[in-house]
Amino acid sequence: MNLTAVYPGTFDPITNGHLDIISRGGTLFDRIIVAILRNPEKDPLFPLEERVDILRSVVGKWPSVVVEAFDGLLVEYARERGAQVIVRGLRALSDFEYEFQMTQMNQRLEPGIQTVFMMPSETYSYVSSRLVKEVARLGGDVTGLVPAEVATRLKRRFAAASGRRTESR
Ligand code: PNS
Secondary structure: OOOEEEEEEOOOOOOHHHHHHHHHHOOOOOEEEEEEEOOOOOOOOOOHHHHHHHHHHHHOOOOOEEEEEEOOOHHHHHHHOOOOEEEEEOOOHHHHHHHHHHHHHHHHHOOOOEEEEEOOOHHHOOOOHHHHHHHHHOOOOOEOOEOHHHHHHHHHHHHHHHHHHHHHO
C-alpha cells in the first residue's frame, strides 16, 4: 500500500524537533506532505511564503517530502491529497490535551484518516517554535535547535527589529 501522510503545522519557524519528526516519518510513509497552515488570525514572525521557502530549502534533499501551504479544514485537505494519515509530534504530557481534542474532532469529521503521533529524540523534547523565537529575540543562541538557515534568519529579523527600536528612541 502506498502510504501518504500529512504533517501539518504552523512551522513559525521550523525547528530541529519538526525535522526529526519528518525524518522519522520518512521511515514509515512513502510520501510526507508538510502542510503549513495559512492562518491570518495568528500573527506569525515569518510570513507564509517565507516559511514555505525555508521548509522547501531544508527538506529539499528528501525526495519523498513535499511542502505546501493549506487553508480550511485539515481533514479535507488531507482527503484531497489522498493522504491516509495525519502525523503529529508529541513532546510532553502538556501537548496531550490539545492533540487529543484535535484528533477526536478530526476523527469525527473524517473517520477514514488516522492520526499517528511520533515523539522526537529527547534532544528536542523541550524545543518549540515559541521558545526558540523568545530566546532569539532576547539575543540567546539557538544554534542546534533550528536549521542553520533559520538561525540566520532569526538573527537578521531580530537585529532589524532592535535597530528600529533604537532609532525610534
Ligand atoms: O503547529 P500547530 O500550530 O500546533 O498546528 C495546528 C494545526 C495546523 C494542525 C491546526 O490548527 C489545524 O489543523 N488547523 C486547520 C483547521 C482545522 O482543520 N481545524 C479543526 C481541527 S480540530
